[in-house]
Amino acid sequence: xxxxxxxxxxxxxxxxxxxxxxxxxxxxxxxxxxxxxxxxxxxxxxxxxxxxxxxxxxxxxxxxxxxxxxxxxxxxxxxxxxxxxxxxxxxxxxxxxxxxxxxxxxxxxxxxxxxxxxxxxxxxxxxxxxxxxxxxxxxxxxxxxxxxxxxxxxxxxxxxxxxxxxxxxxxxxxxxxxxxxxxxxxxxxxxxxx
Ligand code: 5GP
Numbered sequence: 311x312x313x314x315x316x317x318x319x320x321x322x323x324x325x326x327x328x329x330x331x332x333x334x335x336x337x338x339x340x341x342x343x344x345x346x347x348x349x350x351x352x353x354x355x356x357x358x359x360x361x362x363x364x365x366x367x368x369x370x371x372x373x374x375x376x377x378x379x380x381x382x383x384x385x386x387x388x389x390x391x392x393x394x395x396x397x398x399x400x401x402x403x404x405x406x407x408x409x410x411x412x413x414x415x416x417x418x419x420x421x422x423x424x425x426x427x428x429x430x431x432x433x434x435x436x437x438x439x440x441x442x443x444x445x446x447x448x449x450x451x452x453x454x455x456x457x458x459x460x461x462x463x464x465x466x467x468x469x470x471x472x473x474x475x476x477x478x479x480x481x482x483x484x485x486x487x488x489x490x491x492x493x494x495x496x497x498x499x500x501x502x503x504x
Contacts, residue, residue, distance in 0.1 A: 321334045324495070390419075406444075430458060434461075
């Protein structure tokens with residue numbers, strides 16, 4: 311996706327330890343026009359899949375998630391990272407290890423929002439080791455639903471998330487794929503390598 315690739319080149323900042331900072335358009339300030347285009351692109355890529363809901367994780371997944379849900383004309387659910395005060399029997403809970411924060415979070419989704427048989431598209435801002443996507447997929451499956459696909463805004467292809475998700479049988483679509491972030495430089499996976 312050229313618009314997104316340009317944004318990553320122009321505004322992405324490489325931090326140490328393989329982390330890309332994109333807080334000018336995705337993780338803090340958000341670019342609504344870019345988000346709209348991301349929603350359209352996921353909708354185009356998953357055209358033909360039956361999708362009844364979009365599921366993401368707060369907070370940076372919400373913007374691409376809601377624009378995708380808008381295009382697909384289905385609801386968006388975002389998994390919460392904080393425990394809510396509702397009874398634990400009313401929620402699905404999964405443990406997710408955060409690559410950037412180096413801590414394990416419990417993510418939760420209310421049972422009332424995913425019904426058995428639901429076809430859920432998972433959307434997230436980044437894919438690194440696949441922890442967040444696997445946690446969301448486990449929640450969908452606990453609910454008796456199935457994963458229609460996984461849409462990722464920025465994939466760091468030098469980490470194993472994409473491969474692990476694919477090996478587990480999930481269809482992964484990433485809008486840009488980063489091959490490396492060494493010495494402050496962003497290198498992309500070329501399209502013919504994808
Ligand atoms: P994973 O769960 O696949 O290991 O990591 C994905 C999650 O960690 C995303 O939800 C995202 O919040 C965060 N993340 C992983 N790598 C990066 C990165 O390089 N930059 C930013 N901004 N977030 C990242």
